[in-house]
Amino acid sequence: MSLHAEDLNDFQQQVEEAAHMARSLHTGSTAQDAAAVCRALASASKLSLRLALPAGSAAMPTTTGCADHPTGAVDPVAPPGWGTCLLCNARRRRHDAQQRTPGQRQPAQ
Incomplete structure (x- = not known):
């Protein structure tokens, strides 16, 4: 198309x-x-x-279905298997990027 x-x-x-x-x-x-x-x-x-x-x-959902951010922004490019909450997905992307960054110190646990 x-x-x-x-x-x-x-x-x-x-x-x-x-x-x-x-x-x-x-x-x-x-x-x-x-x-x-x-x-x-x-x-x-x-x-x-x-x-x-x-x-x-069908249009994009207008609610996230997220327990933390039910009326938050919907992620228009959520990867398969992820939820549609933009806030949670952004946090997940940042975390994934930090895990892939070589040489970066990991925070003490």
Whole structure:
């Protein structure tokens, strides 16, 4: 299945806009400036899901099913066998990356 040119163009424009906004941030930027970047990224993310899901397929879940973060963000790229909680999956990815980093000291237990 190929992507529709109009949707793809919209997605690329949203990503470029978000990237431009992010590059414009500096130490004097406000929380509102950072929030604007977050909104732009969220909009691009929603559009990317629409591009990634085949027409007529079930949409991404809107709840995580996670005991710790039931109404948290849903991970749109959760690996097979993982839950859909973005917060838990991000923590798991960080942990996995630390385990793979050679020469890094492991914390004392």
